[in-house]
Amino acid sequence: MSVDEKKQLRLCFVTIGATAAFNSLISACLEPRFLESLSGAGYTNLLIQYGKEGKAIFDKITSEIKTTKKMELVITGFDFNHSGLDKEMGAAKGGPNDLQGVVISHAGSGSILHALRISVPIIVVPNPDLLDNHQVELAEELESQGYVVHGKLNNLPAAILESEELRKRSLGWPPVNSGRHGRAADLAGVMDEEMGFLD
Template identity: 45%
Template sequence: MVQKLCLVTVGATAPFEKLIQAVLHESFIAELEKHDFTRLLIQYGKGGQPIFDAYRAEYENGKIVHDIQIGGFDLRPNMTSCLCMVREDPSIGQELGMMISHAGTGSILDALRAGLPLVIVPNPDLANNHQQELAEFLAEAGYAIVGKLDDIPSVVGQAAQRGDQAPLFRRDNGDRSIMTMSDELSWVD
């Protein structure tokens, strides 16, 4: 069976329970199934484990039924292994998946470097709405899709259509804004 993974990350510094609730909602999971996703892996970060555990309990008790494998974890020091699981690898029967991320620059740059279809969901509860600005900037530049908490299922089809057309970030592609973000985070090529 071909595997197709949707990786969701909320980051390490600020809780984002609303995104976890949105991706565990029945309508989002149904949309994943519609687009042949087989797995959902959620990095639920600070404060998200109770939401994830409550969902898993309902699923294990048979109150929720679907064919998507769902896993989760709090934090990992290095997300590279998760990003590799999203990449297409025909040798192991894996299709290109997608990443849904909070608007943290580290997570965004990781996804861009991996060439993944990327959906950025800004956290509206953070001060100054800086995540919305970053998400809109990257969407206008063609690097990502902006998702909204109240309509998260709609991004699945958009990301699936992008597929391998997701732009891969390289230092030699000339995008100064992305290079500046990369430099500020001390990324070395």
């Protein structure tokens, strides 16, 4: 196969974060309907950061997928990357020889801001198992402002379609009305700005 004939990589990167288990997101991203929606949208790879507790469920479902049917979608996963997720987020962003993909993330502010800063479409899925869960409010607000797709565990295929629309109307981060604070280099600075805690 020549270089010209080689299929371009298009990655869907899923992260559940570093602190809380989110097995329902892992399962939702491995459902046949979701995998078919990814393939139908031209995705070639699915990479799942499943955390410490998610390996068993990831291994169980992917082994079932491999025995039931041949998938053109390459599915891989890992537990935790101590050096951060720059490489994985960058791969979802796509390069000169690859197509831009998507990030599906728990609704943790660090993961969301990382994807926004590199301008890769992001589907934010709140974890319903967390106590005092403010993730839904964050996902809804960022979606209302046009920055993310608020994904739901029971309807991720629709979120993939919505992410394609988001890509077309993508807004830059930080917002244009940020003034001098728009250059805040750290998470605390950006969050202060978004919450209106600036002088």
